[in-house]
Every structure is written in structure tokens, then in C-alpha cells.
Amino acid sequence: MSRKEQTITLAHGAGGGAMHALIDELFLTAFGDGPLLQKEDQARLPLADLLARGDRLALTTDSFVVSPLEFPGGDIGKLAVCGTLNDLAVGGAMPLYLSAAFIIEEGLPLVLLERLVGSMAEAAREAGVSIVTGDTKVVERGMADKLFINTTGVGVIPAGLSLSIGSARPGDQVLVNGHVGDHGAAVMLAREDLGLVGELASDCAGLHELIQPVLAQCSGVRCLRDATRGGLGGVLSEIAGASEVGIRLIERELPIRPQTLALCELLGLEPLFLANEGMTAMVICPEQAEQALALWRGHPLGRHARIIGEVLAPSSPGRLSLLTPYGGERLLEVPHGLQLPRIC
Amino acid sequence: MSRKEQTITLAHGAGGGAMHALIDELFLTAFGDGPLLQKEDQARLPLADLLARGDRLALTTDSFVVSPLEFPGGDIGKLAVCGTLNDLAVGGAMPLYLSAAFIIEEGLPLVLLERLVGSMAEAAREAGVSIVTGDTKVVERGMADKLFINTTGVGVIPAGLSLSIGSARPGDQVLVNGHVGDHGAAVMLAREDLGLVGELASDCAGLHELIQPVLAQCSGVRCLRDATRGGLGGVLSEIAGASEVGIRLIERELPIRPQTLALCELLGLEPLFLANEGMTAMVICPEQAEQALALWRGHPLGRHARIIGEVLAPSSPGRLSLLTPYGGERLLEVPHGLQLPRIC
Incomplete structure (x- = not known):
């Protein structure tokens, strides 16, 4: 043979x-x-x-x-x-x-x-x-x-470093380093015969070289969480729950590729709950948000980094919402089950 | 529901x-x-x-x-x-x-x-x-x-401890702490409808409390290896190969339950290649073999411990053999494939 x-x-x-x-x-x-x-x-x-x-x-x-x-x-x-x-x-x-x-x-x-x-x-x-x-x-x-x-x-x-999903505080800013939902969308396109010619690729990448300089220079990082299963919505909801705060995202600031949006519209999916494999959310004190953003944008894996939202008062612990371009606010509820099985 | x-x-x-x-x-x-x-x-x-x-x-x-x-x-x-x-x-x-x-x-x-x-x-x-x-x-x-x-x-x-499958020397003694093949035989009986009423049970157990006192008291322990997949024959063959020595076992000293032997005869299996999950082989310098044996026998998981063989000169590196009760010597060859799939 x-x-x-x-x-x-x-x-x-x-x-x-x-x-x-x-x-x-x-x-x-x-x-x-x-x-x-x-x-x-x-x-x-x-x-x-x-x-x-x-x-x-x-x-x-x-x-x-x-x-x-x-x-x-x-x-x-x-x-x-x-x-x-x-x-x-x-x-x-x-x-x-x-x-x-x-x-x-x-x-x-x-x-x-x-x-x-x-x-x-x-x-x-x-x-x-x-x-x-x-x-x-x-x-x-x-x-x-x-x-x-x-x-x-x-x-x-390293000694002295203490990140925790329970440490987000009102006024903190929420950053992501790249496009939302690329991995989930790419795997879905690879799996299903949707008749779409996809230019989407998974964002799969190791993030430690993106993360470590920010941690070394910005003492106000509260926590990071890579947005894999459950997507960006899932991890931000966990952070909001563990920190007993609300988190509000600004829809027009979310970096989402048009192809991903089109695929989600076609299939009735919410991109914020699509998996990512080279994307992390970061919660950081407001004073250092711009500095962290600049650091990320200078790294190949952070070119599309954005400040996408902020942490709200603990009056609504665990609440995740989206400010729409028209000024409305939409509640984002983490689905009980799944959008897509076996994406990681 | x-x-x-x-x-x-x-x-x-x-x-x-x-x-x-x-x-x-x-x-x-x-x-x-x-x-x-x-x-x-x-x-x-x-x-x-x-x-x-x-x-x-x-x-x-x-x-x-x-x-x-x-x-x-x-x-x-x-x-x-x-x-x-x-x-x-x-x-x-x-x-x-x-x-x-x-x-x-x-x-x-x-x-x-x-x-x-x-x-x-x-x-x-x-x-x-x-x-x-x-x-x-x-x-x-x-x-x-x-x-x-x-x-x-x-x-x-612990500092100073250095066990290696490459360190067995001619004259070293080979010990086991319990019966050969119990796990493989028990899983096989549980899986197949062989018409046998089995009294066999897996030897599945954590061995660290058996092993640590011997290591603390006997500086002449060369190596230990738990005899899981591949069985006792498999691990001794690996030790013989890595140490570039031969190992000869004494058949009448091998602790094997009669039920295991009967099952192996029925199915044409070699008990030395049946998996164990609470049994380890130990190679130790000849001067400390009896002391180690006594220590093991005083522990519930070592009650049936035996000295089962010895390490031979490097003239036949990797060779594993069995001294039969009639004085003959049989070569034990590790099977290329499997006796039983999915026993662990």
C-alpha cells in the first residue's frame, strides 16, 4: 500500500x-x-x-x-x-x-x-x-x-498581575482586537453548502503577543476573555454577571465584516454569539482605554481594534445591551442552547 | 421530563x-x-x-x-x-x-x-x-x-530523585505489586458475553501512596512504570529497550489469578500483554529488592507483590524472555497490534 x-x-x-x-x-x-x-x-x-x-x-x-x-x-x-x-x-x-x-x-x-x-x-x-x-x-x-x-x-x-472577570467597574471601557464572528462564519461556510462564495477565513491565532504589551504598560486592565464558544456576547455577559454590572455595546462601533453580516441575516443568526478564535474582549479603566487601543492597533492582530462599549452601574447586574444607530437600546440575551455545534 | x-x-x-x-x-x-x-x-x-x-x-x-x-x-x-x-x-x-x-x-x-x-x-x-x-x-x-x-x-x-526507563542495569531485580492482567480481563468480561461468571475486577487504583515510601527509603530504585496499555510485557520491553539490557521473568513467580489464566487460554491471549490499572513494575538494585518487597507487602495495594525477574547483560538489548517452570526460556515478543481495543 x-x-x-x-x-x-x-x-x-x-x-x-x-x-x-x-x-x-x-x-x-x-x-x-x-x-x-x-x-x-x-x-x-x-x-x-x-x-x-x-x-x-x-x-x-x-x-x-x-x-x-x-x-x-x-x-x-x-x-x-x-x-x-x-x-x-x-x-x-x-x-x-x-x-x-x-x-x-x-x-x-x-x-x-x-x-x-x-x-x-x-x-x-x-x-x-x-x-x-x-x-x-x-x-x-x-x-x-x-x-x-x-x-x-x-x-x-507575573507577580502582581490580577485579572478577573469579577473586576469590571462602572465607566470602564470595552475593547475588542478584531472582527466579530469570523471563525464561526468561516466554519459554517466550510461545512454547509450554502451556495455562497465565501471570502471569510477563521481568525484563529495566538494572542499572547498582542496581550502582553498592554498588560505591561496599562495597569488599569480589569480583565480579558477570548470570545470563543458563546461569542463576544457570551463572554461579555459572563463578565457582566461576575462583576455585577451592566455592559452596553455601541452597535455602529462593532467591527463586523459585511460577509459575516450577510451570512447571519441569511441564517437568522446573531453575530455577537458567533465564535471567534483570535479575538479577545478587554475591559480597561477609562483613562487608559485610548492608550491600549493604540497599542493594539500597532500589532498585526489588533489592526481592527475598537472601543465597542462601556460598563454601566450595577443597577442591572449581568445585563448586556446594544445601543442601536437610531438611539434605541436592545437587550442581548445569551441563547440557552446553541447557534452552531462543534465550532471548536 | x-x-x-x-x-x-x-x-x-x-x-x-x-x-x-x-x-x-x-x-x-x-x-x-x-x-x-x-x-x-x-x-x-x-x-x-x-x-x-x-x-x-x-x-x-x-x-x-x-x-x-x-x-x-x-x-x-x-x-x-x-x-x-x-x-x-x-x-x-x-x-x-x-x-x-x-x-x-x-x-x-x-x-x-x-x-x-x-x-x-x-x-x-x-x-x-x-x-x-x-x-x-x-x-x-x-x-x-x-x-x-x-x-x-x-x-x-522531589529534588535529587531521578528515575528513568533508561537506567536499568544487569543484576537489577524486577518487582510487581499485584496480579497481572486483572483490568484487561475484567473489562473483557464486562464487554463480551463469554458465558463466564467472572469474579474478576479491575485493579484500578492510585499508586502514589504505595510508591512514595519505597522511593523515600530505597535509593536504588532505577525506574517504575505502570503496566497499562501493552501490559507488563509491553512496559518491561520498553525498559529493556531504553536501557539496552535484557529482562528475564520467572514464570512461576508471576502473580496471575487462575480466572485470568483461564480466560486467556479460552481466547488465546497472553496475560503479560493484558492491561493493568493499579499495577506497576519496578526495577531496583539487587541489594534493596527484599527491603522494597517487604515495604510493598505491608501496603494494601502491594499485598501480592513479588520479585518476578531480573535484568540481564546488555548482550541482548531489548530482549524480554520468560523462564518456564521446566527450565526452558521463551522469548516474549510485544505484539505489533492489539490484544484488546479500548481497555483504557
């Missing part, structure tokens, strides 16, 4: 020779530096290296089940790296290490797995994080959907 | 109200202490607490896809805690924190999920580890097999 025709079999997850060959030839070749090459049951990381960067370990985990596996702007491999490192970055942590665990459906083409693992390795290299430990499981045909990836991230939070 | 009839829906993984209700009512109730309750995107753990225990962070990850979800002696929840903490313990690490990520198939009964999450919480409590961060994804019916769980473990390795 030619390499192009090879597929993953149950033997690749069984702990025997086939599994070790797959680990050696595919995973170690792609990710192999440092602890992973030792092939011990656990990576061993010097605590002194961590302590030199801060005083708290940050730990976060995400499983990725996106369908399709590849979409404009990214794939499940890139997403699995960026998604987890963003969950570290929004806590102010410097992302350092990742674990990577694969659940593979029997029959997955080997060349596809190689491509996705290669994309993952590239995203990790670009972000300066190391994949230090991993796991491979294979389940029978029909018992998973091609490939699921879990990544768990370890980072370090 | 009564609580007993409720099932997981796609809405429970969509980032909206249903997901937050599931997290609050099920996961936070079961696991909730400390960082998880903060509901930030990342757990924050003081580095000073880690540094007080050692000089290296240990990090390990495993996804669990066992079928069936419940079996005699355990379930996927208990397995997901014990399996990962054992991967820390065999490196000499004190297990401290776990992440927990769930991929749930739409339609999973809520009461079953509650039972499995409860089992996970109980295993973590017993082991003294905290579940500090998590994730929930739901995929459509038919796109996963009921439930997969990933856990990533963080521990700390």
Missing part, C-alpha cells in the same frame, strides 16, 4: 509496536524537542525556570471537536494550540508548555493526520510553546468523528 | 445558558473547591506551594475511551483520575492537580454522567488531588461513543 493510501488502524492505539512506530515517526518527528523525546510517562520541567517568570502557575484545558477538520484560516491542529494558549494569555500568563492528546477514529488517512499534526507543530513553534507530553487513542470506525484533540496548557502569571 | 429521563443535548456544549447550568449543577458541585469555582479561563496555582515539594514540575496527559463505561472494580471516571495520577507517581512525582475535559455524545443519560463524575470526584478526593480546570464538549449522536474523558496531571518531583 502506498503511503497516500495508509490509514490509522486500531493497532495504532493498542500499546504495541504499531503505536510506538506512529509515535516515533509522526509525533516525535513533528513535536520532538526536549521532554517528549525522553518517552517517560511524564514530562519533567524545572520549577526554577517557571519561578523566574512569575509567581503563579496557570493551567487550562480544552478538547477540540471542530467539524470540518480543515477550514479557511485554520484547522483543528492550529486551533488546538491557539485556543489553549489564548486561555492562558487572557489570564495574563506567559504560555510555556502544552500537552497534546489525540482520539483518532479508525480509518483516518495518515496523510491527513500528518498534515494536522504538522499544522499543530508549526503553531506551537510560532507561539514559542513546547509540546512536552502526549497520548494517542484509536477508537473503532463510527465511534468518533475522525479526530478529536485535547490540549492542556501550562503558563506562568 | 423526570430527572431520570434527562439526557445530554447539543445545547449542553454550546457555550450558552444550558452549558453554564450543567457546569454549575454537575461539575462544580462534584469537583468544586478552589480554582474551579472562580470560573476563570485558567486555574491559578501558587508556585511557592509547588517549590516547597520539589524542584521539577511533572506533566502528563491521557484520554480515556474505555468501553464499557462501567465495569467491575471501576468506571471511566475512576480510571481517568487513577490512570493519570499513576503516570505522575511512577516518575516519583507527588500528584497535586488535575484538569478534566469531557467529550460527551448527545443522548448520554444525565444520571449516568452524574454517577461517573461522582466517581471521578471520589477518586480525586481519596488521592488528595484537586480538579482545578475543565472543559465540556458535546458532539452529535453517533459522532462519539457515549463519553471520552481527558485528564492532564500536574505533580512535583
Whole structure:
């Protein structure tokens, strides 16, 4: 059988020779530096290296089940790296290490797995994080959907930094670094045959290099939250709830691409609840909002940054609303269920 | 609908109200202490607490896809805690924190999920580890097999301790703490209708309290490796390969239950390649083997501990063999593929 025709079999997850060959030839070749090459049951990381960067370990985990596996702007491999490192970055942590665990459906083409693992390795290299430990499981045909990836991230939070979704205060400004809903719209276009020629691509990107200079220079950042599942509306609603304040967005300030708006109108979706994978909301004290905005606009991932709203008095805790161009105010209610399944 | 009839829906993984209700009512109730309750995107753990225990962070990850979800002696929840903490313990690490990520198939009964999450919480409590961060994804019916769980473990390795699968030396003794193959045999009995009335139960257990006293008292421990996928034969073969030595086991010293032997004879399986989930191999210098054996036998998880073989000269690197009761020597070859899929 030619390499192009090879597929993953149950033997690749069984702990025997086939599994070790797959680990050696595919995973170690792609990710192999440092602890992973030792092939011990656990990576061993010097605590002194961590302590030199801060005083708290940050730990976060995400499983990725996106369908399709590849979409404009990214794939499940890139997403699995960026998604987890963003969950570290929004806590102010410097992302350092990742674990990577694969659940593979029997029959997955080997060349596809190689491509996705290669994309993952590239995203990790670009972000300066190391994949230090991993796991491979294979389940029978029909018992998973091609490939699921879990990544768990370890980072370090600098001493003195304390971001929390519970710390937004009335008068604070709300910023975003880019367009709303690109990831959700791109995945939807890749999945459904909507007869639309899409120029939309996922915004999938690692945000720590965008975030860290603002944290270093602006002491008035209250919190950051990447707007993934649940979208920008979802995370702002969480911040409003945890901080017991209201948040009001200004509709005409929201950076949304016309293609995304058109798609949402067609399907009856609200772009504020579409997922993003390279976009974060930031709440910051009013005095430093313009400075932060300027910093973001100077970074490639923040070119389209905007101040999109403000934090209101706690008279309406958890309330998220939208000021329309005509001066009206519309309440934004987080949907109970979903707009789109499996977008990350 | 009564609580007993409720099932997981796609809405429970969509980032909206249903997901937050599931997290609050099920996961936070079961696991909730400390960082998880903060509901930030990342757990924050003081580095000073880690540094007080050692000089290296240990990090390990495993996804669990066992079928069936419940079996005699355990379930996927208990397995997901014990399996990962054992991967820390065999490196000499004190297990401290776990992440927990769930991929749930739409339609999973809520009461079953509650039972499995409860089992996970109980295993973590017993082991003294905290579940500090998590994730929930739901995929459509038919796109996963009921439930997969990933856990990533963080521990700390005491200064001066350096175990490695590459450090076995000729003359070293090989010990195991319990019966060979119990987990694999129990899962097989739970899965197949073999017409056997099984008294077999999985050995699923956390081993750190068995391992740590031996490491504290015996400086001659070369390495430990829990004998999960690939079984005892698989891990000893890895040790022999990494250390470039041979390992010879004494068949009559192997602790194997008669029921396991009977099942293996019926199905043509080799018990040395059956999975275990509460059993570790240890390689130790000959002078301390009896002392370590006595320590293990004094612990409930080591009552059936035995010295089962020894490390041979490097003339046959990676060679694993079995001395039969009749004085012959049989070569043990790790199977390329699998004896049993999805045993962990």
C-alpha cells in the first residue's frame, strides 16, 4: 500500500509496536524537542525556570471537536494550540508548555493526520510553546468523528498581575482586537453548502503577543476573555454577571465584516454569539482605554481594534445591551442552547 | 421530563445558558473547591506551594475511551483520575492537580454522567488531588461513543530523585505489586458475553501512596512504570529497550489469578500483554529488592507483590524472555497490534 493510501488502524492505539512506530515517526518527528523525546510517562520541567517568570502557575484545558477538520484560516491542529494558549494569555500568563492528546477514529488517512499534526507543530513553534507530553487513542470506525484533540496548557502569571472577570467597574471601557464572528462564519461556510462564495477565513491565532504589551504598560486592565464558544456576547455577559454590572455595546462601533453580516441575516443568526478564535474582549479603566487601543492597533492582530462599549452601574447586574444607530437600546440575551455545534 | 429521563443535548456544549447550568449543577458541585469555582479561563496555582515539594514540575496527559463505561472494580471516571495520577507517581512525582475535559455524545443519560463524575470526584478526593480546570464538549449522536474523558496531571518531583526507563542495569531485580492482567480481563468480561461468571475486577487504583515510601527509603530504585496499555510485557520491553539490557521473568513467580489464566487460554491471549490499572513494575538494585518487597507487602495495594525477574547483560538489548517452570526460556515478543481495543 502506498503511503497516500495508509490509514490509522486500531493497532495504532493498542500499546504495541504499531503505536510506538506512529509515535516515533509522526509525533516525535513533528513535536520532538526536549521532554517528549525522553518517552517517560511524564514530562519533567524545572520549577526554577517557571519561578523566574512569575509567581503563579496557570493551567487550562480544552478538547477540540471542530467539524470540518480543515477550514479557511485554520484547522483543528492550529486551533488546538491557539485556543489553549489564548486561555492562558487572557489570564495574563506567559504560555510555556502544552500537552497534546489525540482520539483518532479508525480509518483516518495518515496523510491527513500528518498534515494536522504538522499544522499543530508549526503553531506551537510560532507561539514559542513546547509540546512536552502526549497520548494517542484509536477508537473503532463510527465511534468518533475522525479526530478529536485535547490540549492542556501550562503558563506562568507575573507577580502582581490580577485579572478577573469579577473586576469590571462602572465607566470602564470595552475593547475588542478584531472582527466579530469570523471563525464561526468561516466554519459554517466550510461545512454547509450554502451556495455562497465565501471570502471569510477563521481568525484563529495566538494572542499572547498582542496581550502582553498592554498588560505591561496599562495597569488599569480589569480583565480579558477570548470570545470563543458563546461569542463576544457570551463572554461579555459572563463578565457582566461576575462583576455585577451592566455592559452596553455601541452597535455602529462593532467591527463586523459585511460577509459575516450577510451570512447571519441569511441564517437568522446573531453575530455577537458567533465564535471567534483570535479575538479577545478587554475591559480597561477609562483613562487608559485610548492608550491600549493604540497599542493594539500597532500589532498585526489588533489592526481592527475598537472601543465597542462601556460598563454601566450595577443597577442591572449581568445585563448586556446594544445601543442601536437610531438611539434605541436592545437587550442581548445569551441563547440557552446553541447557534452552531462543534465550532471548536 | 423526570430527572431520570434527562439526557445530554447539543445545547449542553454550546457555550450558552444550558452549558453554564450543567457546569454549575454537575461539575462544580462534584469537583468544586478552589480554582474551579472562580470560573476563570485558567486555574491559578501558587508556585511557592509547588517549590516547597520539589524542584521539577511533572506533566502528563491521557484520554480515556474505555468501553464499557462501567465495569467491575471501576468506571471511566475512576480510571481517568487513577490512570493519570499513576503516570505522575511512577516518575516519583507527588500528584497535586488535575484538569478534566469531557467529550460527551448527545443522548448520554444525565444520571449516568452524574454517577461517573461522582466517581471521578471520589477518586480525586481519596488521592488528595484537586480538579482545578475543565472543559465540556458535546458532539452529535453517533459522532462519539457515549463519553471520552481527558485528564492532564500536574505533580512535583522531589529534588535529587531521578528515575528513568533508561537506567536499568544487569543484576537489577524486577518487582510487581499485584496480579497481572486483572483490568484487561475484567473489562473483557464486562464487554463480551463469554458465558463466564467472572469474579474478576479491575485493579484500578492510585499508586502514589504505595510508591512514595519505597522511593523515600530505597535509593536504588532505577525506574517504575505502570503496566497499562501493552501490559507488563509491553512496559518491561520498553525498559529493556531504553536501557539496552535484557529482562528475564520467572514464570512461576508471576502473580496471575487462575480466572485470568483461564480466560486467556479460552481466547488465546497472553496475560503479560493484558492491561493493568493499579499495577506497576519496578526495577531496583539487587541489594534493596527484599527491603522494597517487604515495604510493598505491608501496603494494601502491594499485598501480592513479588520479585518476578531480573535484568540481564546488555548482550541482548531489548530482549524480554520468560523462564518456564521446566527450565526452558521463551522469548516474549510485544505484539505489533492489539490484544484488546479500548481497555483504557
